[in-house]
Amino acid sequence: MHGLAGGSGPCENAIMDERQFYDEKEETKQIPLTCPHCRQESTFPVRWMVRTKKAQPPRGGNEEDRAKFAKARSYMVRIDNMVACRNIKCRKRFDLTGQTVFLI
Numbered sequence: 001m002h003g004l005a006g007g008s009g010p011c012e013n014a015i016m017d018e019r020q021f022y023d024e025k026e027e028t029k030q031i032p033l034t035c036p037h038c039r040q041e042s043t044f045p046v047r048w049m050v051r052t053k054k055a056q057p058p059r060g061g062n063e064e065d066r067a068k069f070a071k072a073r074s075y076m077v078r079i080d081n082m083v084a085c086r087n088i089k090c091r092k093r094f095d096l097t098g099q100t101v102f103l104i
């Protein structure tokens with residue numbers, strides 16, 4: 001007995017994870033920011049997850065998956081949300097502002 005409800009259709013029809021469309025790579029970019037507490041400007045290493053669209057759609061996908069793949073775009077998502085001020089007299093943490101997702 002299978003415990004799952006429904007059970008119609010083969011397992012291969014499971015919804016494809018969008019991540020299979022991309023090669024993932026973590027990248028650190030140096031971004032100049034001004035601390036809102038002490039106003040000192042420094043460059044901070046900010047981590048991004050870069051998702052580069054694969055050249056070919058994943059195998060085993062259905063038509064819907066292929067349509068989604070065709071529409072997919074390479075993009076990057078910011079991982080870090082906060083940085084710590086470099087000024088040793090301040091050292092306060094502050095939020096990163098601006099876009100968190102960029103199309104590449």
Ligand SMILES: [Zn+2]
Binds near residue numbers: 036037040085
């Ligand atoms: Zn500061």
